[in-house]
Amino acid sequence: MFIGWHTEDFPKALEAFSQDILCDKNLLIKTWMENKTICFGAYLDEALVGMISAYVFKDSIIINNFYYKENLDFETKERLLSLLLKNINNENKTIMVLVSEEERILFEKYKFDEFAPFYKAWYSGSGGTTFNSRVDEIASLNHVDNLRKNDEYAFSEDRFFYITQIMMKESSLLLSTQNGYQHSYALSKSLIKISPWVMKSGAFSDAHKLIKELMHHRGLKKIISFIPSQVNEITDLYSSCKFDYVKNYTLMYINKKPTISLDMVYGF
16 A cells, blocks of 8 residues: 555545545545645555645635545555645644545544534435526626625635636536625535535525525536535535435534634525
């Protein structure tokens, strides 16, 4: 087993890996190209079996990718995380990661604390949706100012470049109103992910318009989103649109506690 930095053959290895594991190839490649020193892989006989990466902001760091084959052992996952943390020049910056229940024990071993519980929300893509809002109410033409302003207010951080350059892909759909923005994209031919989605506090009506337009535009595709489970306005919205909560997650951190307005985070 080799665990270390990816070689220039990483895109090819990732293509083979993604045949078995659903992953965000676009985000993985762009994160790697942005900073190859904090992207690591585990290779068995030159085949990629696990990987981890991070993205550095001015005041925080997010571990934005952690994928592995189903049978990968705990020790290898631990070595990947340990290697990443050793190579992050964190200067005591907040380091955040969204983890599943199964992964939580690994991150707790490295002194990560819970910031907030999350749900994985799942829409099956069955059943039609009605849509009555005017398109110009949610056009993406003025999304730049809305995205920059509302996202920075929610996360206390300028994430504009990351969202518009690292996360965006050909399948991206960006919708906005004066009260926030919603970004969604295809993880596969049949699965859409909402990430990120930020709204001003109390903008339930606009949030409802955006999710209905998304469901109208994406047809009968399945949709997933990761949402704070203790913000009733957000969970009520997803429930009203027939989303199920299929798995529990936790937003965890080390060093300084994050400053995030969770009531604005409709999709992490």
